[in-house]
Structures are given as structure tokens and as C-alpha cells.
Amino acid sequence: MIKEVLQDAESHMKKTVDVFKRELSSLRTGRASVTIFDNIRVDYFGSEMPLNQLATLSSPDATLVVISPFDAGTITLIEKAIQSSDLGLNPNNDGKIIRVPIPPLTEERRKTLGKKIQEYEEQSKIAIRNIRRDARDQSKELLKEKMISEDDEHKCEDEIQKLTDKYVDIITEISKKKQTDIMEV
Known part of the structure; x- marks a missing residue:
């Protein structure tokens, strides 16, 4: 017992x-990490989807995260979701991928x-x-x-x-x- x-x-x-x-x-440190995006939800056709289900995320170096959407049509939705999060990040999109520079804290x-x-x-x-x-x-x-x-x-x-x-x-x-x-x- x-x-x-x-x-x-x-x-x-x-x-x-x-x-x-x-x-x-999910808290941002000074280094780039894809885990900071774990709590980001993207409004995809009326439902909230986790970002990692709509794109692949990678961190090629300590100051950048690259997001490659599976569907090019979601690029602006993903960008908006990142901007509206409380992470304080400014994503840049070139039409195919989104680059998110991670500024120093x-x-x-x-x-x-x-x-x-x-x-x-x-x-x-x-x-x-x-x-x-x-x-x-x-x-x-x-x-x-x-x-x-x-x-x-x-x-x-x-x-x-x-x-x-x-x-x-x-x-x-x-x-x-x-x-x-x-x-x-």
C-alpha cells in the first residue's frame, strides 16, 4: 500500500x-534553438496548428533559425504567428523559406x-x-x-x-x- x-x-x-x-x-536564450517555436500555433484554415506540423525548422548557426513550410501558401500565416508571439523576433521570408535571425538578448x-x-x-x-x-x-x-x-x-x-x-x-x-x-x- x-x-x-x-x-x-x-x-x-x-x-x-x-x-x-x-x-x-520555450524561453529564448541568446542562442538559436528550434525549441523556442514549440508553443507557436498557426491559424491554418480556421484551426490552430503547431508550427512544427506545417514546416521543418532548422538552426544552421547560433544566430539563425530557418523555417521551410511544407506548403508555400502558409508562409505568410507562419510569419504572422511568429510576429504576434511574445518572442520578440522579426522573421524574413523570401517566398520559399522564412529566416528568423535571433538577436542577442x-x-x-x-x-x-x-x-x-x-x-x-x-x-x-x-x-x-x-x-x-x-x-x-x-x-x-x-x-x-x-x-x-x-x-x-x-x-x-x-x-x-x-x-x-x-x-x-x-x-x-x-x-x-x-x-x-x-x-x-
Whole structure:
């Protein structure tokens, strides 16, 4: 019983870390990366389509991303979607492909991104703590139903806290690394 509670909690905590990593990968650092376009949706015939389903994206060097649409008719739609995103990028299209130069980050933009990272970090830590609360509730419920002893319940709570500390530390480390990446000039 306790094992299932712990496995369930750890599984949810891992998913929270994965979501946190995905959110951070969509933030623009000073280097060109196709992952910054992961959250861009293009209005394609009335439905929102992910950009990577309408074009191939590549990064030939550290300051440029090249987008090659599968259908030339979508080029202006893709360009508009990039311009209206909050990435602060200006795409150039030559009729066949879109070149997106990645300018160096300004000091102001770095600070804004730093705050965004802290926001994502705090949201993830809150999610981890909520998972901890749910797992503790489950262990207390098992004790109440006399499916486990008080000693087992205390051991379970200790293990849940260890898991919580472990995953909060992982999130903090990832956040620090991303902050360092962004602050590099």
C-alpha cells in the first residue's frame, strides 16, 4: 500500500519536472534553438496548428533559425504567428523559406526572462508540494482505515518528504542553469 502511494507521488513529481523543462525550453536564450517555436500555433484554415506540423525548422548557426513550410501558401500565416508571439523576433521570408535571425538578448529582456523562469519555478514547486499533500492524505487515509500502522504511516511521510525535497532541488538546479544561460552575454 505504502509503496503504491510513494510510486504514484514520484511519478507525478517526475511529470511536473518534465513540464517545467518543457516550459523553460520555450524561453529564448541568446542562442538559436528550434525549441523556442514549440508553443507557436498557426491559424491554418480556421484551426490552430503547431508550427512544427506545417514546416521543418532548422538552426544552421547560433544566430539563425530557418523555417521551410511544407506548403508555400502558409508562409505568410507562419510569419504572422511568429510576429504576434511574445518572442520578440522579426522573421524574413523570401517566398520559399522564412529566416528568423535571433538577436542577442537585451539586459531588460534578460531580466524579464529571469522573472519568467522564477515564476515557472515557483509554479512547479507548488505543484510538487500539492503532490506531497495528496500523498500524505492518502497515507493518513490508509492509517484511518487501519490498512497500515502508525509507524508505517510515519515512515511513509518521511519518504514523501524525501521525494519532495529531491524534486524541489531538481527544479531549483534546472532553474539556476537556465538563469545562468540567459545571463551569459
